[in-house]
Amino acid sequence: MQRLPLLITTGEPAGIGMDIVLLLASAGKLQDFKRPVWVTAESEAMQKRADKLVATGVMSSSPAWQTITIVPDDNDSFVEQLSHYLLDNDDTDHYQTSSDTFILLDIPCGAPVTAGQIDINNAVMVAQQLQIAHQLAINKKVAAIVTGPLQKSALIDANIKLLDGSKFSGHTEFFMQQSDRDKVVMMLANQAMKVALVTTHLALKDVPAAITQKNVRQTVQIVLDDMHEKFGLTRPRVLVCGLNPHAGEGGHLGVEEIEVINPVLQEFIAAGVDISEAMPADTLFTPRHLNTCDAVIAMYHDQGLPVLKSHGFGDTVNLTLGLPYIRTSVDHGTALDLAGHGSASATSLYQALVMANEMADKALSV
Template identity: 75%
Template sequence: MMTKQPLLITTGEPAGIGMDVVLLLAAEGKLQDSSRPIWVLAENEAMQARADELIAAGVLTESPTWQTVAAPIDIAEFAQQMSSLSIDDKSEGTGGNSSENHSQESHNNAFTLLEVNCGAPVVAGRIDINNAIMVARQLEVAHQLAANNIVAAIVTGPLQKSALIDANIKLLDGTMFSGHTEFFMQQSGCDKVVMMLANQAMKVALVTTHLALKDVPAAITQDSVRQTVQIVVDEMRSNFGIDAPRILVCGLNPHAGEGGHLGMEEIEIINPVLQEFIAAGVDISEAMPADTLFTSRHLESCDAVIAMYHDQGLPVLKSHGFGDTVNLTLGLPYIRTSVDHGTALDLAGKGGASATSLYQALVMANEMADKALT
């Protein structure tokens, strides 16, 4: 039987809880639930130090074991190496709290660590912008591995956007680093991708993502609304198996513009596009007031909600399942899911972090990857 392609986890900001939640799932044996190999991007020394801190905090009883491989520079060479050699042959070191771990068989290791070295020593809970290059490098490697079909999906841990901005890390177009979504969109050469967050209560997609509120109205164009709706419809069909998705759409303004008295965007921009989809047979609403759309009466009869901006839709969604929510990027040429939480610097290395969101992100990535094989 052919081994399934791995799921790749980026641990993100090393001072945050990205490594903590990986170690927690590894200790619980949950990384193996997908029946796929798990690859993790991090620094080996920092991962071992974090495991030791969690043991000292009483969160772990012992360190999980892992195999360490240098993160690839030449992707084609790396792919050939990983397919032709055993994990033990490739290993450059093994994590865990015993030197005997190196002799263990690969299936006893919780994951394979693809090592990306930090620029400065990692202190849990303390941001050091000298490590920003390492965080960006994780994302570059993840994109290359996914774009070259070496991994089945990317599952991203939390990063600290302010640290990357302060370190002058730029996106491909030269603008400041604004988030995972924009990074993977530009790296993939996509004109438009859609951020969607999903939990048991609802799925919410966004027309705009990480913009200052004052910049949102100008970003609500017919093209941006049209592209968002089309991507959501397509991916609800392909990734979620819903052939005829029922979609509700928030207006931009209070009361969806109140017939033009509180804004004209619904009349001039949003509804004309939605009418195009309605005429084409898509089960989609016209712009609705957000304060009434997000009620059980409406949500129970829809498969997805499209909100106009970040804090219109996500606070409601997270209030119904923070910690159980998965962040998806729709419209990429590969699968990307993510945790729904931040770096939680105050919890790093101390215990108290929940690995539930990472687990749900892995489950969803695995399900979507399996569906892509059918």
């Protein structure tokens, strides 16, 4: 069976996205997955970044890659041209010879790239990477998308909009809208645990109002579906945090568990799902419980993620559950101050690739 490629979007060209790809390629780590690896970036910028890293001594020589460049005509955008080319060519993996570490999908920037210096003229190119990634994934031309870091402020300043016309707010919202989904779930995972979130980037004062029965129900269902379809688990064991200290302590410290969370969880329990009722977060995140579960659902960002990151910050991977394809991501930003200096770590990108590859393999077996 042909193994579809893993697609890496390098994101903001002034950041470390290209650095970490080049570091893995130079170390021979992109060959670990027994799949072709495709990378979106500008060819000229990638070569200049490789030259800078060689000059720092972190790489002895520039890794080899194969470039696919499509020149748009007057009628089609670059995104359409490149996407159509790749969608119409089933044998693009043959471009990757034994000496090539990856296939570079050459997407031109709007302005010259300087490591560490954001130029909003390149924001369109960053958005094009995501559009191409979505088109290839939704048409099953790649096994998974692995996203490098982007600078949201640069896309907002460049007036890049989401599909619904709202300002650009991140990878997650972009892929959700492109896939016509009204709910996706953020999950972070490392070797110690997998933690999904009911709410994500909200002020703490706004969290209780966002903990609705609909939101909890949708989150649980998406976690269950993806644990089966993308992790290959036939009957995942899921533990759920309460919102309040001691999970409300019988209503004395809050009633959300009684009125909102547990009624939904009891629906799933009655249907035969292996899921807990709301548990106190301070005891849930202990080895006794974590050793017997496949995933944890936390109610808000800083309830679950500090614990997870304390068990493995460098190897943590960001996942988007609920999409019609696999998307993993690095768990760090653009690190503009590190770009081109040879001091960036590629550990998170490697772990994101490992997880994407494992999920792609398990999805085939379900």
